[in-house]
Amino acid sequence: MTYATLNRSMVRSIAGLAASTLVAVLGAAGMANAADTLLIRNATVHTLTSEARAGTDVLIREGRIVEIGRGLSAPNGVRVIDAQGRPVTPGIFAGLSRIGLEEIGLESTTGDHAQRLGQMRPEFDVSLAYNPAAMSVGVHRSNGLTFTVLTPGAASGGSLVAGLGAPVSFGESGILPQRILFVDLGGDANDLSGGSRAAQFMLLRQAIVEARAPNLVMVHDERLLSPSGRQVLLDFLKNQGLIVFDVDRAADIRNVIRLVREEKLRAVIRGGSEAWRIAGELAAAQIPVILDPLVNLPDSFDDLGATLENAARLRKAGVTVAISMRGSEVDDAGKARQAAGNAVAHGMPWADGLAAITRVPAEIFGIADRFGSLAIGRPADLVMWSGDPLEVSSAALLVVSNGTVQSLESRHTALRDRYVERVRSGAAR
Amino acid sequence: MSTQNPRNRCLTLAVALCSTLLGVSACSTTGAVAKSDAGATKSAAGTRAAPSSPASTPTPVYPSTYKAVETPPTLIRNATLLTGTGARLDATDLLLRDGKIAAIGTSLAAPTGARIIDANGRWVTPGIIDVHSHLGVYPSPGVEAHSDGNEATAPSTAQVWAEHSVWPQDPGFEAALAGGITTLQVLPGSANLFGGRSVVLKNVSSVTYQGMKFPDAPQGLKMACGENPKRVYGNRRQLPSTRMGNVAGWRAQWIEAQEYQRDWRQYEARLAAGAKDLRPPKRDLRLETLAGVLRGEILIQHHCYRADEMAIVLDMAREFGYKVTAFHHATEAYKIANLLAENNVCAAMWADWWGFKMESYDAIPENLLLVDAAPGSCAIVHSDSSEGIQRLNQEAGKIMASALRMGQQIKPEHAITWLTRNAARALGIDSVTGTLEVGKNADVVVWNRDPFSVYALTDQVFIDGNLRLDRSRPRGAPESDFLLGQPATVAATSETAP
Numbered sequence: 001m002t003y004a005t006l007n008r009s010m011v012r013s014i015a016g017l018a019a020s021t022l023v024a025v026l027g028a029a030g031m032a033n034a035a036d037t038l039l040i041r042n043a044t045v046h047t048l049t050s051e052a053r054a055g056t057d058v059l060i061r062e063g064r065i066v067e068i069g070r071g072l073s074a075p076n077g078v079r080v081i082d083a084q085g086r087p088v089t090p091g092i093f094a095g096l097s098r099i100g101l102e103e104i105g106l107e108s109t110t111g112d113h114a115q116r117l118g119q120m121r122p123e124f125d126v127s128l129a130y131n132p133a134a135m136s137v138g139v140h141r142s143n144g145l146t147f148t149v150l151t152p153g154a155a156s157g158g159s160l161v162a163g164l165g166a167p168v169s170f171g172e173s174g175i176l177p178q179r180i181l182f183v184d185l186g187g188d189a190n191d192l193s194g195g196s197r198a199a200q201f202m203l204l205r206q207a208i209v210e211a212r213a214p215n216l217v218m219v220h221d222e223r224l225l226s227p228s229g230r231q232v233l234l235d236f237l238k239n240q241g242l243i244v245f246d247v248d249r250a251a252d253i254r255n256v257i258r259l260v261r262e263e264k265l266r267a268v269i270r271g272g273s274e275a276w277r278i279a280g281e282l283a284a285a286q287i288p289v290i291l292d293p294l295v296n297l298p299d300s301f302d303d304l305g306a307t308l309e310n311a312a313r314l315r316k317a318g319v320t321v322a323i324s325m326r327g328s329e330v331d332d333a334g335k336a337r338q339a340a341g342n343a344v345a346h347g348m349p350w351a352d353g354l355a356a357i358t359r360v361p362a363e364i365f366g367i368a369d370r371f372g373s374l375a376i377g378r379p380a381d382l383v384m385w386s387g388d389p390l391e392v393s394s395a396a397l398l399v400v401s402n403g404t405v406q407s408l409e410s411r412h413t414a415l416r417d418r419y420v421e422r423v424r425s426g427a428a429r
Numbered sequence: 430m431s432t433q434n435p436r437n438r439c440l441t442l443a444v445a446l447c448s449t450l451l452g453v454s455a456c457s458t459t460g461a462v463a464k465s466d467a468g469a470t471k472s473a474a475g476t477r478a479a480p481s482s483p484a485s486t487p488t489p490v491y492p493s494t495y496k497a498v499e500t501p502p503t504l505i506r507n508a509t510l511l512t513g514t515g516a517r518l519d520a521t522d523l524l525l526r527d528g529k530i531a532a533i534g535t536s537l538a539a540p541t542g543a544r545i546i547d548a549n550g551r552w553v554t555p556g557i558i559d560v561h562s563h564l565g566v567y568p569s570p571g572v573e574a575h576s577d578g579n580e581a582t583a584p585s586t587a588q589v590w591a592e593h594s595v596w597p598q599d600p601g602f603e604a605a606l607a608g609g610i611t612t613l614q615v616l617p618g619s620a621n622l623f624g625g626r627s628v629v630l631k632n633v634s635s636v637t638y639q640g641m642k643f644p645d646a647p648q649g650l651k652m653a654c655g656e657n658p659k660r661v662y663g664n665r666r667q668l669p670s671t672r673m674g675n676v677a678g679w680r681a682q683w684i685e686a687q688e689y690q691r692d693w694r695q696y697e698a699r700l701a702a703g704a705k706d707l708r709p710p711k712r713d714l715r716l717e718t719l720a721g722v723l724r725g726e727i728l729i730q731h732h733c734y735r736a737d738e739m740a741i742v743l744d745m746a747r748e749f750g751y752k753v754t755a756f757h758h759a760t761e762a763y764k765i766a767n768l769l770a771e772n773n774v775c776a777a778m779w780a781d782w783w784g785f786k787m788e789s790y791d792a793i794p795e796n797l798l799l800v801d802a803a804p805g806s807c808a809i810v811h812s813d814s815s816e817g818i819q820r821l822n823q824e825a826g827k828i829m830a831s832a833l834r835m836g837q838q839i840k841p842e843h844a845i846t847w848l849t850r851n852a853a854r855a856l857g858i859d860s861v862t863g864t865l866e867v868g869k870n871a872d873v874v875v876w877n878r879d880p881f882s883v884y885a886l887t888d889q890v891f892i893d894g895n896l897r898l899d900r901s902r903p904r905g906a907p908e909s910d911f912l913l914g915q916p917a918t919v920a921a922t923s924e925t926a927p
Binding site: 427 | 475525569570571572600601604656704741763764765766767770771781784785786787790793794795799802803804810816819820823826827829830831833834835855880882883884886901911912913915917918919
């Protein structure tokens with residue numbers, strides 16, 4: 001199995017999404033162990049593949065959605081949850097993150113998201129460091145986030161080709177087989193490219209040449225890539241594996257579009273604070289943008305065009321938009337719903353806002369058969385909310401991930417519960 | 430690429446730690462204010478914000494040049510008022526005149542020439558106050574040349590004043606205004622045990638910081654607990670490299686300050702007794718700041734995460750006879766909520782920051798709720814972030830969601846106190862702003878809907894009665910000179926594409 005063939009399967013699953021059949025879904029990756037059976041009654045169900053439906057029931061049997069409709073009959077002994085009209089959505093995307101790769105941001109022994117080998121190592125697969133027992137996994141899952149894409153970082157002393165990331169479920173199934181290549185561009189990557197963003201494209205082109213000509217005779221010192229790195233990169237080139245370019249300035253994004261066209265790559269823009277400026281070109285190139293809608297200040301000279309309307313303008317131009325926070329701390333992911341709500345407050349249609357943290361990222365990363373929408377035959381991955389899922393004042397009341405009802409408790413609630421009575425009795429001192 | 434964290438949380442220290450983009454931030458501070466009106470009201474402290482010595486009659490230095498814009502009265506009719514005193518008044522009118530709140534009631538008559546805003550049930554709150562910002566001292570863009578928030582060259586730099594680093598052209602100020610921010614405290618970063626003096630600013634457009642300086646607001650002194658000072662100086666093999674080193678470092682400074690104060694008092698006493706040809710003690714800017722704290726004129730804003738360290742700081746304050754006004758960040762404040770309340774110390778907190786450093790590992794989203802539940806508490810939502818300051822209302826909304834998960838309901842009229850009245854207390858300006866009460870400054874926000882909604886936008890923002898923002902007007906040029914005329918703020922044309 002190769003990385004890129006996995007990515008090809010993603011393409012197929014995107015294409016087949018709307019028409020997914022029970023057979024196709026049953027053929028999807030294996031499901032986990034504990035699977036629950038329950039009936040959610042009288043919910044407003046956002047399937048993400050059709051209009052929201054009020055007064056609708058969802059029947060989950062042994063972890064899979066088996067019926068969505070009105071007035072479903074409850075099988076004997078099944079657990080019934082009365083949603084009282086509350087919204088039910090697919091589980092929320094936690095963005096491109098370090099969740100499970102880092103316990104504490106400032107403690108290097110707990111962080112594994114980046115290599116500092118001083119070499120370009122596209123074969124660096126960060127998912128090998130994933131720890132499903134990390135505190136952040138349980139915290140985010142209890143708040144209705146059910147999947148993320150583990151993302152390698154381009155650290156000082158590493159490479160602008162950050163390495164491979166992978167989608168991961170916060171349910172029992174863990175790391176999924178897809179692999180995505182991450183590349184970091186722009187002014188803040190200048191220290192990884194000899195001080196110039198022009199050299200970033202030069203290095204990428206050189207790496208591509210090396211990968212495509214594995215028998216090229218080179219003195220060892222002149223090589224950018226190791227033999228295994230060449231193999232991984234070649235796989236992505238031949239099979240159009242998904243490459244995420246972290247880039248903000250419009251002029252840099254244009255260079256990416258050109259590279260993608262000339263080298264026949266399949267790309268996603270991450271960041272894209274100035275993407276709206278060339279929205280038409282991105283739409284024409286069919287390159288999605290994964291952005292943080294809260295970025296509106298000129299944090300750097302790559303972000304002078306940053307605006308709260310980035311998401312709305314891109315959507316209006318027909319660009320596919322997903323949401324991921326710019327901040328890379330593990331807690332940042334918790335702002336995904338808030339970010340989507342803010343995009344809506346600044347002009348993005350509400351349905352697009354919800355899709356940007358559910359269906360769209362699942363499609364981009366080739367995992368739409370597992371995440372991002374609700375359909376019969378799928379493993380249940382859904383959340384019932386106290387109110388509008390994009391509202392900051394809404395909370396997750398029921399979380400089903402990978403077919404299993406998840407605890408709403410976490411290390412956070414354990415700490416809360418230890419101290420709440422002490423405060424009430426005056427003993428918190 | 431964008432690895433920069435908009436929260437600016439670890440910047441100070443980050444230079445050594447973050448591989449990319451640095452320079453931007455400052456890592457959290459603290460601040461608390463006494464709950465008692467005596468402690469919180471400005472008394473004389475504000476006017477003596479810059480005492481030249483413990484002895485002399487202070488002449489304000491670097492004085493505020495802010496003058497409220499003269500503006501016709503404004504009558505806001507039929508609003509849903511969250512007064513910031515804990516009350517909600519439906520279908521109520523609010524009259525702003527001569528920069529003050531002139532009347533609150535029903536069927537108020539419009540003075541001649543008044544601007545009339547029919548709120549039609551929209552929500553009106555006091556101006557939002559952020560007690561923890563680094564706008565201006567870590568401005569956008571976060572280039573090296575803008576890294577002006579941490580004088581990280583010695584563990585005690587109580588002599589520096591954040592206001593002398595403020596760049597009034599920071600585009601973050603106008604962005605914060607759109608989030609309803611009318612007043613903010615700008616602090617030095619947290620690299621040092623004593624980081625320097627803070628300044629309270631009005632969120633008005635000015636070429637000089639003096640034009641933004643909140644008249645008569647006391648300055649604060651930024652202090653920092655825990656990891657940041659010991660990391661910065663420990664890496665240089667100097668004190669402090671440990672938490673015990675932090676405490677020893679603070680105490681040594683307070684002892685110096687007490688001696689300094691004693692020397693000046695002796696001098697004053699001799700002068701008063703008619704002694705001739707006395708030489709005054711030598712002025713020391715660092716010790717002047719600390720002496721200002723001992724005299725109660727400068728408010729302690731103490732960056733501190735862990736409960737055990739906050740308790741040590743309270744003991745230290747008793748040892749040297751000063752007051753801690755607020756702990757900032759205070760991610761473990763919930764563990765000592767009663768202790769903080771009994772000491773009249775505010776806690777300024779985030780809604781959902783956790784896990785980014787060991788001392789924030791026990792941060793929980795319910796932190797503020799538990800602090801708030803202690804009788805006599807003073808809970809504040811703060812930002813420490815150029816992004817967060819734009820939506821403190823949403824931060825409060827998230828905390829309300831945490832309450833829901835505990836089976837509690839927080840009313841909007843209560844939640845607003847975290848962003849207005851309590852924040853004003855922590856800055857010693859609660860006698861003039863932070864609530865909608867007759868006689869207070871007309872710092873007022875009209876929201877298009879429930880302000881704790883993610884969809885809420887500010888329709889109008891008034892500072893001292895002057896309409897600073899009006900969403901119904903076409904957007905004008907950016908206030909920041911930096912953003913003026915930037916080609917990147919307009920859409921690129923496709924023709925230029927290769």
